[in-house]
Amino acid sequence: MKSRTIKVDYLARVEGEGALYVKIKDNTVVDIKLKIFEPPRFFEAFLRGRTYNEAPDVTARICGICPIAYQMSAVHAMEDAVGVKVDGQLRALRRLIYCGEWIESHALHVYMLHAPDFLGYPDAIKMAKDYPDIVQRGLQLKKAGNDLVALLGGREIHPINVRVGGFYKVPTKQELFPITEKLKWARDAALETVRWTAKLPFPDFEQDYEFISLRHPEEYPFNEGRLVSNKGLDISVHDYDNHFMEEHVQYSNALHSLRKERGAYFVGPLARYNLNYDRLSPLAQETAHSVGLSGVCRNPFQSIIIRSIETLYACDEALRIIEHYEKPGKPAIEVQPRAATGYGCTEAPRGILYHRYSIDENGLITDAKIVPPTSQNQKTIENDLRHFIVKHLKLSQDQLTLQCEQAIRNYDPCISCATHFLKLKIDRE
Amino acid sequence: MNSYPILIIGIGNAFRGDDAVGLRVAQDIKKEAPDRVNVIVQNSDGAALMESWKNADTVILIDAVHSGGNFGTIYRFDVHTQPIPTEFFHYSTHAFGVAEAIELARALKQLPQNLIVYGIEGKCFEAGIGLSIEVERAAQEVVTRVRRDIQNVLPRKYTEYH
Numbered sequence: 001m002k003s004r005t006i007k008v009d010y011l012a013r014v015e016g017e018g019a020l021y022v023k024i025k026d027n028t029v030v031d032i033k034l035k036i037f038e039p040p041r042f043f044e045a046f047l048r049g050r051t052y053n054e055a056p057d058v059t060a061r062i063c064g065i066c067p068i069a070y071q072m073s074a075v076h077a078m079e080d081a082v083g084v085k086v087d088g089q090l091r092a093l094r095r096l097i098y099c100g101e102w103i104e105s106h107a108l109h110v111y112m113l114h115a116p117d118f119l120g121y122p123d124a125i126k127m128a129k130d131y132p133d134i135v136q137r138g139l140q141l142k143k144a145g146n147d148l149v150a151l152l153g154g155r156e157i158h159p160i161n162v163r164v165g166g167f168y169k170v171p172t173k174q175e176l177f178p179i180t181e182k183l184k185w186a187r188d189a190a191l192e193t194v195r196w197t198a199k200l201p202f203p204d205f206e207q208d209y210e211f212i213s214l215r216h217p218e219e220y221p222f223n224e225g226r227l228v229s230n231k232g233l234d235i236s237v238h239d240y241d242n243h244f245m246e247e248h249v250q251y252s253n254a255l256h257s258l259r260k261e262r263g264a265y266f267v268g269p270l271a272r273y274n275l276n277y278d279r280l281s282p283l284a285q286e287t288a289h290s291v292g293l294s295g296v297c298r299n300p301f302q303s304i305i306i307r308s309i310e311t312l313y314a315c316d317e318a319l320r321i322i323e324h325y326e327k328p329g330k331p332a333i334e335v336q337p338r339a340a341t342g343y344g345c346t347e348a349p350r351g352i353l354y355h356r357y358s359i360d361e362n363g364l365i366t367d368a369k370i371v372p373p374t375s376q377n378q379k380t381i382e383n384d385l386r387h388f389i390v391k392h393l394k395l396s397q398d399q400l401t402l403q404c405e406q407a408i409r410n411y412d413p414c415i416s417c418a419t420h421f422l423k424l425k426i427d428r429e
Numbered sequence: 430m431n432s433y434p435i436l437i438i439g440i441g442n443a444f445r446g447d448d449a450v451g452l453r454v455a456q457d458i459k460k461e462a463p464d465r466v467n468v469i470v471q472n473s474d475g476a477a478l479m480e481s482w483k484n485a486d487t488v489i490l491i492d493a494v495h496s497g498g499n500f501g502t503i504y505r506f507d508v509h510t511q512p513i514p515t516e517f518f519h520y521s522t523h524a525f526g527v528a529e530a531i532e533l534a535r536a537l538k539q540l541p542q543n544l545i546v547y548g549i550e551g552k553c554f555e556a557g558i559g560l561s562i563e564v565e566r567a568a569q570e571v572v573t574r575v576r577r578d579i580q581n582v583l584p585r586k587y588t589e590y591h
Contacts, residue, residue, distance in 0.1 A: 064472065108476070112525050125529060128536035136537060142476050 006389075006401050018413070020404060021251075022385065027393055029386045034378055034408070036254040047368040052078050052337055052359045053164050059355070059370065060158055063414060065108070068101040068149060069348030071162040072223055073355040073370075078164045080238075081342025081359055082335050089328040090166040091223075092321050097152040097162070098222040098346075099318040103186060104145030105349035106269075106307045106314075109412045110193060111138025114304050117406035118200040134196065137189050141311070144186035148318060151179055166332030176322050183322070187315035191287055193308040198291035203403070205388060206298040209380065210262065211271035214347055220279040220313055221272065223346045228275055229265065237345040240354055246371065257376040264379035267351025268411060269306040273297060281320075284313040300384060300410040307412075337363030348373050350412050374413045381411050435579060436485035436541075437468040438478070440492040440527060447551030447564040450571075451491040454547070457572045466579060475530030479539065487543040489575055492527055493564075494548035501550060501563030503571055508535070508544040545578060547571050 006022040023031035043062055047055060056074040060067035072094060079086060086094070111134070112124040121127040128135040152171065153159020161168050212233060214225035227243075228234045235243055246255040259265045277285070277295035288295075288309050297306060341358040351373030358367040388407050392400060439455025442448045452470045459468040467485075471477060473492070482488045494504065496514070506513060512535075513528045527546075534540045549571060552561040560568060 064474065108525065123529070124525075125532045125536050128533055132537050135533070139476055139479065143480060146477065 004397075006397070006404060008401060008405060020385075020408065022389060022404065024389065024393070027390070029389050032382050032386055033249075033251045034382050034385075036252040036378075044368045044370055047357075047365050050365050052081070052357070052363040052365060053335075055355075055357060055365065055368070056162050056164065057158075057160065060162075062370070062372070064158070065105050065414060066101060066348045066350070066353075067158050068097055068153070068162070069346060069353045070355075071159070072098060072346040073344040073348075073353045074357075075162060075164050075344070076223060076346060077342040077344030077355040077357050078359075079335070079342070080344060081340040081357060082164075082337055083340070084165060084333060084335055086166055086333060089326060090170070090332070092325065093152060093167065093170060093328075094162075095219075095222050096318055096321045097149060097159075099314040099321070100145045100148030100152065102145070102314040102349050103190075103311055103318075104142045104149065105412075106311045107138055107142035107145060107193075109349075109409075110197065110304055110307050110311070111135060111141070113412070114307075114406075114409050115197070115200070117402070117409060118202075118304070137192065141186055141189045141193065144182050144189075144315075147182060148179060151176070163332055165335040166328075166330070168331060170328055170331045172327050173325055176325055180319065180322055183315055183319050187283075187312065187319065190308060190312035190315050191283075194287050194291060194305060194312055197305045197308045198293075200304065202299060202301045203388075203392075204299075205301060205384075205391070207300075207384065207387060209266040209271075209298065210259065210264070211274045212259075212265045212267050212376075213272040213275045213352060214345065215275055216279065218279070220276050220281075220317070221347050227345065227352070229259075230274060231262070233259070237343045237354070240343065240345065240371075241356070241369075244354075244371070246375070252378070254375045254378060255371075256378050257371055258379060264383055265376065266300075266380045267373050267376045268303070269310050269349075269351075270297060270300060270303045271351065272347060273306045273309065280309070280313050281316045283316050284309055287312055300407070303410050303412075337361065341367075350374060350414055351376060372414070374411070377411045377413065381408055381413065384410070434486045435466045436482055436488045437462070437466060437575065437579075438481065438488060438490045439468070439470045440473050440478075440490065441470075442472060444556060444558060446553040446555055446557050447549075447560055448493045448554050449558070450493045450549045450551065450560055450564050450568050453560065453568050454491045454571050454575065457568075458575055461576075463579065473526045475525040475527065475533065478527065478530040479534050482534075482541050482544070483539075485541050487545075488541045489545045489547070489578055490527070491547045491549070491571060491575070493551040493554075495551055495554065496548075498550045499563075500552035500561065501567040503567050503574075504546075504548040504550075505574070506546040506548070508540060508546060513546065547575065 004024040008020040019035040021033040056071040059070040059074050062070055116124055116127045154161040210229050210231045212229045214221035215228040216225035245260050246257050249256055339361045344355045345352050354371040356369040357365055359365055384407050437458050439451040441451040455468050455470050462468050513531050549567045
């Protein structure tokens with residue numbers, strides 16, 4: 001009987017603090033735990049009693065990388081509750097600010113966090129010594145995204161300009177225009193990024209995943225659409241709670257999210273791409289095609305290429321929105337609170353982010369639920385590792401450990417987002 | 430463009446106890462900053478840091494550290510003569526923080542001409558506002574030292590004070 005253990009006490013190049021524990025016995029994985037030990041964050045609890053219009057700014061604090069996603073899911077859920085629909089240029093501006101977040105988040109992950117795995121470097125700093133121009137391109141691409149978020153959000157980190165009903169302040173066409181040149185550069189850089197990442201070496205690895213993402217009748221999804229999967233799911237965001245459940249596992253501070261009666265599922269760039277390839281811009285589709293990708297990609301290691309394609313799409317879409325932009329008459333539409341429950345789900349860089357709020361007639365929050373993408377992917381990450389390890393048992397301990405870390409980073413996990421604490425209810429008789 | 434030859438950067442999170450010490454030092458320096466000294470505060474996003482010091486000749490950066498030393502210990506690095514231990518400023522949950530930004534800038538040959546880093550060993554990083562007594566005391570000491578750095582020719586030495 002031969003037993004072997006893989007332990008990574010502190011996962012590097014992921015957002016937040018997590019660890020991995022794997023136990024192998026007789027060439028079988030007998031135990032696997034992706035541990036998340038960031039302290040539980042009580043956002044859902046301390047939102048109760050706050051007003052409906054505080055939710056976007058409070059929840060944006062959950063993550064420094066994807067605050068726009070939190071603001072977008074929060075405003076859509078609140079607008080759903082009060083029965084308001086934001087349309088026209090205000091809606092376009094929301095897509096535009098989301099483009100900025102995708103660009104900065106994806107560029108950071110592709111270049112700084114994931115690429116070193118493929119090229120055999122322990123981190124981006126060592127990689128920069130041999131590939132200074134490439135790392136420089138990544139930093140500049142990220143900066144273009146940051147600049148777009150800062151322009152619309154007031155500042156790069158924890159932007160403050162998004163509100164229920166629209167924005168606090170909207171730019172004039174002249175104010176938006178100067179970023180066009182930067183975005184054109186970014187679009188070219190993203191195109192190069194796709195070509196560069198497509199040449200990286202990829203392990204041969206595919207699973208029969210259930211991909212889940214939003215799907216919109218016309219657009220590649222950011223803020224709106226139905227929740228669909230490649231296994232027949234097609235529901236309104238309102239029905240989320242009927243189809244998904246959260247499960248507490250003892251070794252992690254993050255809840256595992258599961259599809260009821262089915263189990264693990266997969267959210268994020270790969271899911272969006274597989275379910276919405278036909279909604280990408282012609283340039284993004286052509287570029288995917290030129291590097292040998294069809295509309296289907298099931299290898300999670302290739303998510304680095306898909307992230308690059310989405311970055312290209314986000315630059316393209318941002319330029320399109322700016323071209324057609326006219327300053328709206330009012331920065332926001334009037335909102336009157338009413339007692340109701342509202343649902344919002346948007347596509348954070350890492351996948352669907354679900355918010356549900358109940359508010360009373362004064363607009364005070366009585367209940368909140370937030371399901372971030374990383375808790376939805378956790379089970380799939382563990383499943384991937386289980387299958388990957390069995391196929392690669394011959395690798396040395398160091399090599400196998402590194403490849404396990406790489407497999408986790410396929411999902412760009414944001415552990416800070418995923419951590420919150422399960423409320424316990426004990427019935428005694 | 431940053432037309433100031435000296436840039437002071439305070440790093441931290443105002444709502445995480447001693448993590449705010451960099452912000453606190455920067456605010457104090459700002460009150461009596463001589464002309465041609467620019468003082469800014471930032472969180473620990475590495476890419477933003479690299480951007481902010483792009484055009485400055487001399488940069489003095491102040492941040493809380495969590496390295497297992499005595500609370501309130503002051504560390505001073507001259508970045509040109511020594512690497513920053515990566516675990517040093519790792520309290521941030523950002524995958525790409527202060528230490529990474531400095532070392533990446535070094536690899537890309539984008540360090541400012543002079544870069545001095547002050548690290549102050551924090552005691553409490555829990556959610557909340559206010560510094561611990563040890564860190565408060567250290568903050569005042571760092572303010573004095575940074576003022577001296579600004580006045581003097583910047584010495585390229587690593588020193589550790591208690």
